[in-house]
Amino acid sequence: MHANIVAVTQFILEQMPESCRFDPEDGEKLLSLRPYLYPLEDKLVKGFYDLLYSHPPTASIFDPTEREKREWTLRNWWRRTLDGPFDLQYWTWQAAVGIIHIRRKVKNPMMIGMWGWILNFIGKEISNYLSYNEFLSATEVLHRLAATAQALTAESYLHHYLIALSQATGTELQLLDRLVLIELDQIQEILSQRR
Numbered sequence: 001m002h003a004n005i006v007a008v009t010q011f012i013l014e015q016m017p018e019s020c021r022f023d024p025e026d027g028e029k030l031l032s033l034r035p036y037l038y039p040l041e042d043k044l045v046k047g048f049y050d051l052l053y054s055h056p057p058t059a060s061i062f063d064p065t066e067r068e069k070r071e072w073t074l075r076n077w078w079r080r081t082l083d084g085p086f087d088l089q090y091w092t093w094q095a096a097v098g099i100i101h102i103r104r105k106v107k108n109p110m111m112i113g114m115w116g117w118i119l120n121f122i123g124k125e126i127s128n129y130l131s132y133n134e135f136l137s138a139t140e141v142l143h144r145l146a147a148t149a150q151a152l153t154a155e156s157y158l159h160h161y162l163i164a165l166s167q168a169t170g171t172e173l174q175l176l177d178r179l180v181l182i183e184l185d186q187i188q189e190i191l192s193q194r195r
Contacts, residue, residue, distance in 0.1 A: 098156030
């Protein structure tokens with residue numbers, strides 16, 4: 001595991017309030033849901049990629065011949081998530097998704113939207129088997145899993161995008177930050193004049 005991505009992962013996790021971040025107790029709860037979640041794999045994978053291939057912005061990212069390979073990637077993630085452990089290696093893998101998304105041109109709204117789809121899909125499915133209180137508890141765990149994975153993917157995406165831009169242009173990160181703030185001041189001024 002590359003030391004930089006591990007450090008980035010740890011930094012991102014530390015930025016999240018503990019009560020909003022997936023924790024070991026959540027991991028135990030998620031593992032206890034495996035009897036309900038394992039059987040969802042085929043339906044989850046098919047629904048996920050049917051949606052991605054039917055939506056023009058996401059469909060444009062994929063080559064139609066690679067669907068089986070992409071489905072395997074999701075299956076691998078699903079199985080690893082259901083089997084645990086939720087250790088630094090797991091979370092670093094989630095942060096590495098941000099780097100993959102840059103290369104594949106997957107935008108954060110696409111990723112966040114699909115996380116919403118996953119949560120809705122799982123919620124509908126498990127609501128058939130769990131009591132109301134069990135369902136609420138499971139939903140909280142799933143939302144913390146999603147929030148943690150999304151934070152890692154999105155922030156890793158931004159971090160590595162900026163690092164690549166900095167290295168490609170020879171511009172220090174601190175200067176990029178200052179330039180962004182200057183531009184944001186100008187944008188904010190323009191927006192305030194339009195009110």
